[in-house]
Structure formats: structure tokens, C-alpha cells
Amino acid sequence: HSKDKYQGNDVAGVVTGLAWTSVGGDILFIETSLSKGKGKLTLTGNLGDVMKESAVIALAYLKAHSEMIGLTPEVFNNWDIHVHVPEGATPKDGPSAGITMLTALASAFTQRKVKNKLAMTGEITLRGRVLPVGGIKEKILAAKRADITEIILSEDNRKDILEINENYLKGVTFHYVKNMMEVIDLALTNQKVSKAIKVA
Amino acid sequence: HSKDKYQGNDVAGVVTGLAWTSVGGDILFIETSLSKGKGKLTLTGNLGDVMKESAVIALAYLKAHSEMIGLTPEVFNNWDIHVHVPEGATPKDGPSAGITMLTALASAFTQRKVKNKLAMTGEITLRGRVLPVGGIKEKILAAKRADITEIILSEDNRKDILEINENYLKGVTFHYVKNMMEVIDLALTNQKVSKAIKVA
Amino acid sequence: HSKDKYQGNDVAGVVTGLAWTSVGGDILFIETSLSKGKGKLTLTGNLGDVMKESAVIALAYLKAHSEMIGLTPEVFNNWDIHVHVPEGATPKDGPSAGITMLTALASAFTQRKVKNKLAMTGEITLRGRVLPVGGIKEKILAAKRADITEIILSEDNRKDILEINENYLKGVTFHYVKNMMEVIDLALTNQKVSKAIKVA
Amino acid sequence: HSKDKYQGNDVAGVVTGLAWTSVGGDILFIETSLSKGKGKLTLTGNLGDVMKESAVIALAYLKAHSEMIGLTPEVFNNWDIHVHVPEGATPKDGPSAGITMLTALASAFTQRKVKNKLAMTGEITLRGRVLPVGGIKEKILAAKRADITEIILSEDNRKDILEINENYLKGVTFHYVKNMMEVIDLALTNQKVSKAIKVA
Amino acid sequence: HSKDKYQGNDVAGVVTGLAWTSVGGDILFIETSLSKGKGKLTLTGNLGDVMKESAVIALAYLKAHSEMIGLTPEVFNNWDIHVHVPEGATPKDGPSAGITMLTALASAFTQRKVKNKLAMTGEITLRGRVLPVGGIKEKILAAKRADITEIILSEDNRKDILEINENYLKGVTFHYVKNMMEVIDLALTNQKVSKAIKVA
Amino acid sequence: HSKDKYQGNDVAGVVTGLAWTSVGGDILFIETSLSKGKGKLTLTGNLGDVMKESAVIALAYLKAHSEMIGLTPEVFNNWDIHVHVPEGATPKDGPSAGITMLTALASAFTQRKVKNKLAMTGEITLRGRVLPVGGIKEKILAAKRADITEIILSEDNRKDILEINENYLKGVTFHYVKNMMEVIDLALTNQKVSKAIKVA
Numbered sequence A, B, C, D, E, F: 001h002s003k004d005k006y007q008g009n010d011v012a013g014v015v016t017g018l019a020w021t022s023v024g025g026d027i028l029f030i031e032t033s034l035s036k037g038k039g040k041l042t043l044t045g046n047l048g049d050v051m052k053e054s055a056v057i058a059l060a061y062l063k064a065h066s067e068m069i070g071l072t073p074e075v076f077n078n079w080d081i082h083v084h085v086p087e088g089a090t091p092k093d094g095p096s097a098g099i100t101m102l103t104a105l106a107s108a109f110t111q112r113k114v115k116n117k118l119a120m121t122g123e124i125t126l127r128g129r130v131l132p133v134g135g136i137k138e139k140i141l142a143a144k145r146a147d148i149t150e151i152i153l154s155e156d157n158r159k160d161i162l163e164i165n166e167n168y169l170k171g172v173t174f175h176y177v178k179n180m181m182e183v184i185d186l187a188l189t190n191q192k193v194s195k196a197i198k199v200a
């Protein structure tokens, strides 16, 4: 199976994450789609329970802090949300896609464009913290191979980067964050996507 | 067990897919039926979770892009949808029926006739991409045996066709696609089926 | 365990099927009962998932083609439906009771009498096709032993009958069908059962 | 564990059945209780799926033939029904308690007293037939030990009684039935229990 | 793990039971709490299915015999009920907590104080009988150790007490019961707890 | 994996607990978030059934004793509650987080600040008792390492502390409690958090 490449930032709600599998690191995509509804959350992509919980936590956090992304809490009750992680043949689990899911949901609800060639990995918590995750070295190699130039990590993963030979890090900028709002500030541009839908 | 033959395109919502089983390739049929209702989705045919997710993704995509097939999103709330994959004795799973399910649903909701002697295989994503799938060689042989003359594949499966001896490919036209809208454009004719029901 | 005998056609919604078990062929009965309600489907008789799906497909087909049996689609929303397959100690599964379930439901909703001494076996699909099933030889022997004189099979099971010694087939008439409407036409008489309830 | 004794017929909805366990035959009790409600059915007593289905079938049959016990079908929508089989430490399964459940429900809804010192065993079907069950010899011995004097069996279990030494049968009257209505006619007296509640 | 002690009768809905575990007998507590609601029953404490059924049976019995404890059946629809059995680390199952659960629910709904230093063990049935349970010797020893002075048992457990050396029984009064109403009469005082809430 | 540090008390609904894992003691965080709703409880963090029950019990207790924290029972019906325990990769179970969950919920609903550098461990019961838990020595060491200075334990865990060498206990104050209200009184300050939301 060949490895994936970065695929642009034209669509709202699609964010690039970093995954660590039995055959090494890879990038993955979180895709989010909104349709008029009552707040139902659908999760597909052969996801395990812990990965599903990441989406539930991300959504709860955005609801509780909706004003920080310029929305009212009511907006979340007017849309059904579908989050998909492609490549259904691969079972996926673990908490490391948390910040990627958070960013995908925030982009979908604001229709703001995600920063170009950006990827990320990190667990999220309900109070807004970003926790470190494993497999950093493999994930960084995969990101470079996929033409990623900026990566968001937990501040607590900084030490893992310091252990990597500098040659492998060339051409990639790292952002270390403690809180989930920092992720959104770093990841979302102020520009709306073309063909933005009217969410609020 | 004898292999299946292509069975015509008289009925809306029925599309021919390509499957890869432990005993080689085969064609399969996705059958879709609509009945007045509230948008409930029923899936039968001894399907695994990943294959069921394909139908959920296809339906979500069509709802979110309903205008591209000339419908309003509300239409999807007025019909119950049943998707069946015949041969209940055979367990079926995996994401490769994605574009076949998409086409079946699009045909059912538009009542447009599916192109004659067409088959397809490919995974779908929520943002509209068509991903490559495995077992291409076996699937192509099965398609030829079943009198298929046109096949839709992911652009990323082109390389698998190039590896097949040209003699095996005679009489079959291949369409390589990147996006799900290309599939619908290729697969659905502009002609309605006879006995079309009034959906919208 | 002694084998079952044919048990008459006095009751609407009861149809004789042919089953293939580890101890040879046998006949089985599909029993259907309607009660005023909202369209709920209850399935009993120690049935596996695939056999349950047969009932769901049969019901969906009848709803979608209600006019062919002289009903409106709304009728199906006014009755709760219970389908039972006797002998609860025996687990039952597989798709081969499909046409038997279809006939039982059609008889229950039309209150038309089922043809005398008729049995059947065949898988159904959502678009109305009748697919071949296995164990034909054993099923035919069981049908003869049970005083059955007419049997409906899929056209694609004709070859299985041709392989059976003619002596075993004496006294039984075979009907080979391609479509589910042919089954209903063959199986249901134009006579209502005595004590017919008012369904429509 | 000591064996159970017959416990009288003072309470509506309580009927004595015959069970066949790994340690021989025993009697069991089906207890039914009604409370004002909307027709919900609760089943307790460590029951397996097939035994639960017996209660569902018995209830469906009574609804469909309510006039035969002097009730309207609507009555069944006005009460919640609880069926319990005592001795929760013992898992119970199989279809043989069918006619016992039928009688218990019929007694509960009519408040008619069950015949004195009566026990029964037999599978039920949705169209009203009573099917034979296994373990007859052990069940008869248990019934005698428990002071039972009348037993209802399926007509198709008559042959099992004929094989038992007559000495074991002294003091017990056997009733062989084909249909479920015969069971109700045999098992329910025309007398209401004392403290009968007003059901209809 | 040290064994538990009796903990008083100040709170309505809390009753002391006797349990038999792999490490000998112990006492346990059934705790019941009511909150305004619609009759929902919540069960916690790492309980197995059979133990959960005991609570369902106890509640059904109280509903059906509400007048015997001075209540109307409607009261049960106006409160949500939570039954908890402490020590979540220990899985608990079996029917022997039946009369303890019955008493706990009766105390909660009447707010009557439970008799001082009383414990109990016995299975319940839907028609109101109290069945014998196992492990009596170990349970009695645990009760004495826990400062219990009165114990309610099924009449059918009387023989188990007779087999115990009299020295072990000193200081404990035994009550043998056949029916569930006897349990309530024995276990509940006519005094309301202090801080009684207004239930009816 | 490095051990966690105490993380402050700026946010309402976040409380520090003590956990005992296969690799020694650790601190954990219970995070609670409220959003306008109808009382739905969502639990995330890879929690086992017993740990989930702790949250259910804590919430039931607070509802039943709402006046003790200055609230009306109705308040609990106006908010959806999400409780999360970070580090999704680690399965968590057992009852020992009970008092931590209780405190987290009480803080969330009152918006009162949790005492600084406080941690706790103890099982809760529905009637309000605090039960002892295991792994005390390992938990105390973890608490010291994490800069905790006050710890709440069950009175029945006092004996476990007495067995620990005094040198290990320097700088930590222990509070032994019997009842859940004592926990709330000890753990919650009278000060509201900054950015308190209006709950009641």
C-alpha cells in the first residue's frame, strides 16, 4: 500500500492528521460534513471506541466555548454532523486524532479555511488541554513524505522532537501547544473556503 | 457456484459492482428501493460494518450535494431507503462497493437509468474522493465473464490495470475517476427508467 | 424426530417452505399474523440474521409493489406484522425461505388462500428476482414425503432437478420462476380464506 | 435441590408447566401480572431467547383471537404484562413452556381460575397449533411426584405416553390437543378467581 | 478485606441483606433513592442479570399490590427509582437479594423505618412467594459477626437452620415466611424515618 | 510514560483523583462540562462499567440532596452533563473515583472553586457513605510526586496510612471522611471560579 500525500485545503471540515500504524507512520484525513438537522453525530471509517470519544469530546468542547469561534451554542443543535476517516479497510483507534477532529469540526462550523500543508496529532481533554501522544518519530517522517510543512504537537511532545536527528526535521515548522484554543488559532485561517455554506 | 451475469439496467437504483472473494472475483448487485417515509436507511444482504458505513457515507454525500443531481436536501427526509446486496448466504464487507452504492442511491433518487453493461468498484470518502481498492485483476476477469463492457475505477487503480496483459482487457473500456461526481456523471444516463416513480 | 406433513391451506398467511438441515431435507411453515398497529415487524422462531433479512426484504418489496396485489402502500402502516417459523428448538438461517416469506406476507395482506399442497424454496432480492438455493435434492424428497404435489423453484434451480432420477419426481409438478410476482401469481388463489379479516 | 410441589390455583395468571432439566423432570410455574399501561411485555426468570419468544407468540395469538376468550383486541393495549418463571438461579430455555405461557396469559386477562392440579407442556405456533416436545417420560414422573392429576400434551406426544409402563401413569388423566384453543378450553374454568381485578 | 458491620436504620430505602461469596458469607446493603420522574428504574453496583431481575420483580409486585402498603399504583409513575448495592468492585448476582430489594423499595415508597438490626435473604416470585436460597450457614455466621439480631428467611430454609449447631444461633431470632407481604410486615416499622420525604 | 503533575483549580468541574494502575499509582483528572439540555449524562475516557456507575451514583446523590449545595432538583434537568477522564489510551475502571466524580459534579453545578492542591480517592454509595479503596500506599506516593498537599480518604482507609513510614507522609495533610457531604464541604471553597457560568 503506497503512502498518502497532502491533498489541499479547499474544503471546509477536512484536516490532515498523523497516524501511527503497525507498518509505520502515515497521514490521515478527518472529513466533516454538516446537514440541516438536530445535532446528531455520525462517525464512520472503522473507528474504535476511543477514537469515537475524541469526536464527542471535541464537539462538547466547541459547544461549551462556541463564543470563542464566533458562534452561539444553539448553532450546534441545528445541524447533523458526520465525521468520516477514510480507508475503511483499516481499523483505527486511540486518542491521538483529537486535535485533528477538533480542528475539522471548528472548520466545518466556521467554514474557515485550514492552513495550507498543515498536519497535527494530539489528544484532547474536556477542559481544553492538549496531551502528548506516541509514535512521534514515525509520524514526522510520514508528514515529510506527504509534503507537510507545518505540524502542531502538544508542548509535552517537544522532547520527542528534540531526540530526532535535525536532518529529518528540515523544511518542517513545529508548533507546540498546551490548549485547544491555540490549535484552532494556529490551524484555521481567517479566510472562508470558496463555496462556503451558511452555517450560523 | 456458477458466476453471475450482467442483468440489465431496466430498474432504477440497481447498479453492478465488482467483488473480490476468497474464490476469485465476481460481480454483485446493489439494489435500492424507496418508500414514502422519514429518511430511515435499511441495509440487508449479510453486510459487515464497513460495507454498511459505505451506504451511510454515500447517502450523506448525496444529501450535502443534492443540488448537483437536481434535488433539494428535503427530498431525503421524505423517503425511507432500503439498500440490499443479494446472495444473503455470502457475508460481505469492505469499502470497495462505495461508488456502486453511491450510484445506486443517485439512480433511485433521480430515477435516471444506469448506463448499459457498466460495472464499478471503488471506496468513497465524505468529501467526495474515490479511493483505490484491491483485487483489481480478479474483478476485471469477473466483469468480462459477466458481459460488462465499461468499468469505473479510481484514478489510483490505473496502475493495476497497466500490469494486466492486454489480451484480458479487450472489449472493456476503463474510466478512471478522482471524484464521486465524475462517477455519477459517467454512470447515470439522462434518460429516466420506464415506470419511473415521482420522487421529488 | 419424525418429519412433518403438509397441513392444509385454510389459514391466510401460512405457507409451506422447504428446508435443508444437517439431517436432510424437511418442510417448514412460515406463519404470519396481522394485528392493528403501526407497521412493526416481529420475527420469532429462533431465526438467524440472514433469515430475518428475508422477511424485511419481502415486506419492502410488497410495500413498493403494493398496487400489483391490489393494495395501497398505506395499508402496511396500519398493521403490526408477526412472522413465526415453528419448531423453536431448531435454529434456522439462510436466505432460502425468501419466496415462502413473500408468499406468506402477500397472503396475509390479501387474505387470499394459498394453493393446495404447494411448497417452495428460493432467495429473493429487493428488485424482485428469485435466486437459486442449495439442497434441492433433499428438499424434493422431503416435499414428496410430506404429500406436496407442486413446487416453486428459481429458474436457476432447473438444472438441479434435471439431475435427479425421474422416479423421485413422479407426482410433483415444478414451477420455475424468475421474478417474485410470478411466485405470488402461482401461489395465491383468487379465493379468500374463510373467516378472512378485513385488511384494506 | 428438592423438587417442587403443586401450589394451588388461587391466583389468576399462574399456571403449572413441566420442565426437563439435566437432573431430570420438574414442574415449573409461569406467573403473570398485569398493571395499567400500554401493552409492554416484561419477561424475567433467567429465560433464554427461545423461551422468551414463546411468550411473544402466546400474546400475539391471544390478541389475534381475543374474541374467542371474550375480549376485544384493545384490552391488550391498556395493560403492561409481566411474565416471570421462578427460580432465577436456573437458566431456562426452549419452546416447551408455550402452552403454559398461553394459559397463564389467558387466565390473567380473563381472571378465570385455572383447573385444579393441572399441568401441561407443549410448543405453540402462531396459527394456533400445539407441537410435541421432548422429555415426556421425565416430565410425567415429576408431575406425579408433585401431586398433579391432569396433564395436557400435544396429540403428537400421545405415542410417548403409550411407551411408558402403565403403573407410572395411574392417577393421572391425559388430554391430547392439536390446537391452542383446546388448551384454553381445558385449562381455564368458568369461575373467576377470588379478588379478580377488572381487566376489560 | 474486612467484613461489614450493621449500619443502622436511619435512612428510608436502605436494607441489610445476606450474601454468600467465594470467601464466605457477608452482609450487603440495598440502597434505594427516589427522585421526581416517570418511573424509570436505575440499577447500579456491578449487578448480574438475575439480580437485576429481582429488582424488576419486586417493583412489579409492589405496583400490583400497592394498596397493601397504603399507596395507589399511580405513585410509582411519579418517581424515578435508583437501587444501588455498594462495593462496586465485587460482581454480584443471583436471586437471593429478592426480599431485601422488596423491603428496600417498600421502605423508600412508604418512608417507613426498617426494623433495627434486621437482615434477610430469600428469592421472590411475581405472585408473592418467598423461595429458599443457598449458603444459609455462611450467611448466618456473617450476620452474627455484623451484630444482626433478627433474620428473615423462607419457610423452606427452616431445615437449613435446624442443621446448624445451636451455639452459633444464640442471640439471633429467626422469622420464617412464605409470602412477600409477611416480609414487609415483619421488616417495616410503623414509624417514618426522620427527614421523611413526601412520596404520595 | 512520565507521571502527571497537579494542574491547578482554575476551572469549575475539574478535580484531581488518585489512581492505582499496574505500573504504580498516578493522579488522574475528572473533567466535567455542562451544556444547556435535558439532563443527559455523557461519559468518556475509556471507562469501564463500574467507573461509569460511579458517575451515575454521584449524580443521583446530588439530585436527591440538591438543597445541601444550594440548588433545586430541577436544575439537573436543564443541563446536559459530560464527564471525561483524560488519557483515552488507558482503560480505567473500578469504584475508587467515586468521591472525585461527586466533587467534580458538585463544583460544576455550583461553579465553586475546588481547594488548591487537593486530591482524593474513595468509593461512594447511594445513601451518602464513603467506602475505603485499595492501593493507598501507591496513590499517596503518586500524590506527593504530583505536588498534592491535601488528600481526602475514607475513614476506613485511616489504618492504611498508619502503616506507611512517616517520612513518606511529610507535607501532606489527610482528611478522613465517612459521608459524601463531608467531601463536598472539604473540597469546595466558597469562592466561585473566574468566568463562572450561570447554572441555576
Ligand SMILES: [Ca+2]
Pocket: A002, A003, A004, A026, A027, A087
Ligand atoms: Ca493510508
Ligand SMILES: [Ca+2]
Pocket: A017, A018, A019, A096, A097, A098, A100, A120, A121, A122
Ligand atoms: Ca492525528
Ligand SMILES: [Ca+2]
Pocket: B002, B003, B004, B026, B027, B087
Ligand atoms: Ca455470485
Ligand SMILES: [Ca+2]
Pocket: B017, B018, B019, B096, B097, B098, B100, B120, B121, B122
Ligand atoms: Ca464494488
Ligand SMILES: [Ca+2]
Pocket: C002, C003, C004, C026, C027, C087
Ligand atoms: Ca420438522
Ligand SMILES: [Ca+2]
Pocket: C016, C017, C018, C019, C096, C097, C098, C100, C120, C121, C122
Ligand atoms: Ca423455503
Ligand SMILES: [Ca+2]
Pocket: D002, D003, D004, D026, D027, D087
Ligand atoms: Ca425446582
Ligand SMILES: [Ca+2]
Pocket: D017, D018, D019, D096, D097, D098, D100, D120, D121, D122
Ligand atoms: Ca411447560
Ligand SMILES: [Ca+2]
Pocket: E002, E003, E004, E026, E027, E087
Ligand atoms: Ca463487604
Ligand SMILES: [Ca+2]
Pocket: E017, E018, E019, E096, E097, E098, E100, E120, E121, E122
Ligand atoms: Ca440477600
Ligand SMILES: [Ca+2]
Pocket: F002, F003, F004, F026, F027, F087
Ligand atoms: Ca497519567
Ligand SMILES: [Ca+2]
Pocket: F017, F018, F019, F096, F097, F098, F100, F120, F121, F122
Ligand atoms: Ca480517585
